[in-house]
Amino acid sequence: MIAPVASAYDVVLAIHIMAVVVAFGVTFAYPLMFVVAARHDPRGIPLLHRIEYTTERWLINPGLLVVLAAGIYLASEGHHWSEFFVQWGLTAVVVIGALVGAVMIPTAKRAEELAARDLTAAGEGTVATSDEYRAVVRRLTVVGSLLSLLVLITILFMAIKP
Ligand code: HEM
Numbered sequence: 259m260i261a262p263v264a265s266a267y268d269v270v271l272a273i274h275i276m277a278v279v280v281a282f283g284v285t286f287a288y289p290l291m292f293v294v295a296a297r298h299d300p301r302g303i304p305l306l307h308r309i310e311y312t313t314e315r316w317l318i319n320p321g322l323l324v325v326l327a328a329g330i331y332l333a334s335e336g337h338h339w340s341e342f343f344v345q346w347g348l349t350a351v352v353v354i355g356a357l358v359g360a361v362m363i364p365t366a367k368r369a370e371e372l373a374a375r376d377l378t379a380a381g382e383g384t385v386a387t388s389d390e391y392r393a394v395v396r397r398l399t400v401v402g403s404l405l406s407l408l409v410l411i412t413i414l415f416m417a418i419k420p
């Protein structure tokens with residue numbers, strides 16, 4: 259009898275980690291993308307905000323569901339439910355899902371509208387960003403950074419299992 263190369267638990271653990279990479283990987287590149295666009299082509303900024311909220315809707319939210327479903331399987335099969343890192347993971351999923359749905363997506367949509375309005379106002383001239391746009395971007399930056407930090411801390415807790 260040949261022993262299987264990997265158990266179902268191993269495969270689901272791999273799926274859990276893949277979903278984390280797929281859901282959150284790109285979000286760590288957002289700040290760089292916006293800095294490059296602002297410096298080299300401010301007229302591309304509305305499109306970047308559209309990419310931002312489309313990614314959140316079609317990559318992060320579904321990815322989060324896969325992370326959760328795989329996590330539930332791992333916690334059940336591995337009898338980890340009473341452990342802190344699992345409670346933390348559940349809380350992180352709820353907080354991330356809520357902030358992405360209630361803050362990040364609507365705020366990125368608003369940022370797209372305001373950036374497009376500023377571009378129209380500038381005509382062919384130099385683009386000047388409005389105070390309103392800067393305030394909205396500040397909110398995206400603060401909440402986005404908190405989410406990134408939460409993802410990193412969660413990975414740390416999942417790996418070291420305090
Ligand atoms: C944003 C949320 C989450 C992230 C970023 C995350 C990340 C990770 C990572 C990177 C690992 C691999 C750690 C290792 O093998 O050493 C892992 C393992 C694991 N995660 Fe999560 N996870 C999240 C949510 C959850 C949730 C919600 C649950 C449970 C409902 C969960 C349960 C587990 C379990 C049981 C393991 C396997 C531990 C082991 O057998 O070594 N995770 N997670």
